[in-house]
Amino acid sequence: xxxxxxxxxxxxxxxxxxxxxxxxxxxxxxxxxxxxxxxxxxxxxxxxxxxxxxxxxxxxxxxxxxxxxxxxxxxxxxxxxxxxxxxxxxxxxxxxxxxxxxxxxxxxxxxxxxxxxxxxxxxxxxxxxxxxxxxxxxxxxxxxxxxxxxxxxxxxxxxxxxxxxxxxxxxxxxxxxxxxxxxxxxxxxxxxxxxxxxxxxxxxxxxxxxxxxxxxxxxxxxxxxxxxxxxxxxxxxxxxxxxxxxxxxxxxxxxxxxxxxxxxxxxxxxxxxxxxxxxxxxxxxxxxxxxxxxxxxxxxxxxxxxxxxxxxxxxxxxxxxxxxxxxxxxxxxxxxxxxxxxxxxxxxxxxxxxxxxxx
Amino acid sequence: xxxxxxxxxxxxxxxxxxxxxxxxxxxxxxxxxxxxxxxxxxxxxxxxxxxxxxxxxxxxxxxxxxxxxxxxxxxxxxxxxxxxxxxxxxxxxxxxxxxxxxxxxxxxxxxxxxxxxxxxxxxxxxxxxxxxxxxxxxxxx
Amino acid sequence: xxxxxxxxxxxxxxxxxxxxxxxxxxxxxxxxxxxxxxxxxxxxxxxxxxxxxxxxxxxxxxxxxxxxxxxxxxxxxxxxxxxxxxxxxxxxxxxxxxxxxxxxxxxxxxxxxxxxxxxxxxxxxxxxxxxxxxxxxxxxxxxxxxxxxxxxxxxx
Numbered sequence: 226x227x228x229x230x231x232x233x234x235x236x237x238x239x240x241x242x243x244x245x246x247x248x249x250x251x252x253x254x255x256x257x258x259x260x261x262x263x264x265x266x267x268x269x270x271x272x273x274x275x276x277x278x279x280x281x282x283x284x285x286x287x288x289x290x291x292x293x294x295x296x297x298x299x300x301x302x303x304x305x306x307x308x309x310x311x312x313x314x315x316x317x318x319x320x321x322x323x324x325x326x327x328x329x330x331x332x333x334x335x336x337x338x339x340x341x342x343x344x345x346x347x348x349x350x351x352x353x354x355x356x357x358x359x360x361x362x363x364x365x366x367x368x369x370x371x372x373x374x375x376x377x378x379x380x381x382x383x384x385x386x387x388x389x390x391x392x393x394x395x396x397x398x399x400x401x402x403x404x405x406x407x408x409x410x411x412x413x414x415x416x417x418x419x420x421x422x423x424x425x426x427x428x429x430x431x432x433x434x435x436x437x438x439x440x441x442x443x444x445x446x447x448x449x450x451x452x453x454x455x456x457x458x459x460x461x462x463x464x465x466x467x468x469x470x471x472x473x474x475x476x477x478x479x480x481x482x483x484x485x486x487x488x489x490x491x492x493x494x495x496x497x498x499x500x501x502x503x504x505x506x507x508x509x510x511x512x513x514x515x516x517x518x519x520x521x522x523x524x525x526x527x528x529x530x531x532x533x534x535x536x537x538x539x540x541x542x543x544x545x546x547x548x549x550x551x552x553x554x555x556x557x558x559x560x561x562x563x564x565x566x567x568x569x570x571x572x573x574x575x576x577x578x579x580x581x582x583x584x
Numbered sequence: 585x586x587x588x589x590x591x592x593x594x595x596x597x598x599x600x601x602x603x604x605x606x607x608x609x610x611x612x613x614x615x616x617x618x619x620x621x622x623x624x625x626x627x628x629x630x631x632x633x634x635x636x637x638x639x640x641x642x643x644x645x646x647x648x649x650x651x652x653x654x655x656x657x658x659x660x661x662x663x664x665x666x667x668x669x670x671x672x673x674x675x676x677x678x679x680x681x682x683x684x685x686x687x688x689x690x691x692x693x694x695x696x697x698x699x700x701x702x703x704x705x706x707x708x709x710x711x712x713x714x715x716x717x718x719x720x721x722x723x724x725x
Numbered sequence: 726x727x728x729x730x731x732x733x734x735x736x737x738x739x740x741x742x743x744x745x746x747x748x749x750x751x752x753x754x755x756x757x758x759x760x761x762x763x764x765x766x767x768x769x770x771x772x773x774x775x776x777x778x779x780x781x782x783x784x785x786x787x788x789x790x791x792x793x794x795x796x797x798x799x800x801x802x803x804x805x806x807x808x809x810x811x812x813x814x815x816x817x818x819x820x821x822x823x824x825x826x827x828x829x830x831x832x833x834x835x836x837x838x839x840x841x842x843x844x845x846x847x848x849x850x851x852x853x854x855x856x857x858x859x860x861x862x863x864x865x866x867x868x869x870x871x872x873x874x875x876x877x878x879x880x881x
Binding site for chain 3: 277280281282284285287288346348349352355358362365366367368369370373375378383384407408410411414415416
């Protein structure tokens with residue numbers, strides 16, 4: 226047996242997108258064990274409920290994460306709406322779905338770029354982000370923000386998507402679809418890309434289940450779970466099937482996420498075709514009193530929201546369990562047995578967001 | 585598309601029941617989706633919630649442990665349900681529960697025993713003194 | 726398995742214009758709804774304080790007497806909640822982001838002298854009315870007390 230050594234990895238490391246610390250036990254070039262630790266950017270956003278009222282918390286929740294911001298705002302609002310028995314107008318539900326899918330599009334394209342960067346394909350990274358820029362433009366056109374939308378409020382949405390804007394979104398989708406098809410060829414078929422991703426960090430279905438993985442990470446291991454199938458917002462009226470892959474390796478995760486880009490494009494088209502006329506928001510009276518658990522599908526995976534109100538404007542508790550929190554255990558499992566040089570790719574394949582994990 | 589909203593239940597249990605209920609959930613093939621603590625100000629009660637989810641039916645079952653030193657009128661505090669009642673860790677049953685349990689113990693002061701791996705109240709590297717819930721009566725500040 | 730899958734994109738890249746703009750040499754394009762920063766039509770403001778209570782980060786403050794509205798632009802998260810809450814709709818979100826600076830500073834907007842004078846006059850009027858009402862109330866109370874006292878005497 227060769228000598229084992231422990232290498233501290235992160236939180237500041239060129240390949241890491243966010244501050245996570247890993248203690249890696251390595252034997253030659255192979256990782257034997259990885260012990261994660263987080264906690265460098267705990268901001269205490271959840272305890273802000275003491276100082277901010279429940280309407281303001283919608284804006285705080287949105288700022289948990291810079292990429293899946295819409296989802297956090299939406300998840301929080303839906304939970305509070307459920308507690309207060311607010312019936313959200315249908316148009317608002319469709320608008321939320323469209324924005325949610327736009328945010329998924331930009332998140333997945335961002336991830337594709339980061340992944341390309343992780344396996345050393347800088348040019349592909351530029352191309353992914355060039356395409357993503359158009360999605361951001363569409364988001365800015367409709368909401369006024371590029372990544373922080375700020376269109377959700379308890380009871381509905383603040384802004385409308387006018388027919389001209391819908392047309393612009395559809396044009397953007399055509400562009401994104403055409404460009405992503407070209408990029409997909411490189412991701413899925415290229416010899417050198419495949420050599421970096423195939424068979425790297427395999428997580429079997431059983432392992433993924435035992436470790437409680439969520440989202441695209443679990444779907445890549447063959448677990449067909451997608452919270453959108455619950456039919457929240459307008460998803461109940463749209464056609465969709467979870468996209469899964471049975472490979473369980475980095476290639477499978479890439480396949481799932483790229484598949485989801487096309488799925489999102491399809492969902493937005495369906496939603497725009499079906500969007501009804503109507504009000505944007507319901508009137509909300511009183512303060513939340515009660516508790517509820519909601520789960521929604523974020524671009525990065527399943528996210529849990531728990532809100533407990535006590536009849537005053539200040540909530541007793543707002544809890545967000547972000548997808549990365551659930552996927553940390555899975556990440557450490559994939560690291561076992563991997564090459565030291567593959568850590569960068571493996572950390573990126575769970576699409577980590579440590580900032581939202583710590584809130 | 586058939587939307588499956590799924591059940592959303594809260595099951596109240598005592599701290600001693602937790603490991604056995606968690607085992608039942610595991611046998612049913614449910615996944616631990618999250619665990620969190622909440623401090624209910626008015627009743628001065630600490631609540632631990634363990635959410636178990638089914639990935640095919642989208643059901644969610646929340647095991648709820650209520651820990652309080654204040655009993656309802658005309659009742660006494662049940663044994664083993666006080667503020668610092670010991671709660672056994674379920675990290676032996678669900679290995680990834682350790683992160684949630686470390687968080688609950690650090691930020692809310694739940695007395696969870698034998699977590700593996702144990703981060704010794706330093707999962708979050710923050711300067712502030714934890715836990716954040718109000719101190720017990722009679723305890724030095 | 727393919728080789729040279731990226732060659733087409735790379736070649737196209739060589740012969741096309743850059744997709745980026747050289748900001749700040751070229752101006753940035755803003756959309757109509759862009760949430761850049763908040764502007765106020767200060768003379769429309771009624772100093773009700775809805776915006777200060779709505780702001781999630783406590784960046785706004787008002788002074789009723791001096792007729793000022795103060796914002797710390799470095800604390801503002803441009804969420805637009807104050808714009809949504811303003812009853813007079815004198816707050817607007819406009820394009821153009823806050824420029825970086827050496828230190829955090831507050832910007833104070835003061836109402837024009839005419840508006841201030843008008844408000845001061847109204848306040849005085851209100852105070853006068855309130856004082857009159859108070860006087861009237863006191864007089865009424867005194868009369869009632871006197872009447873009650875007289876009644877008591879009679880009973881005895």
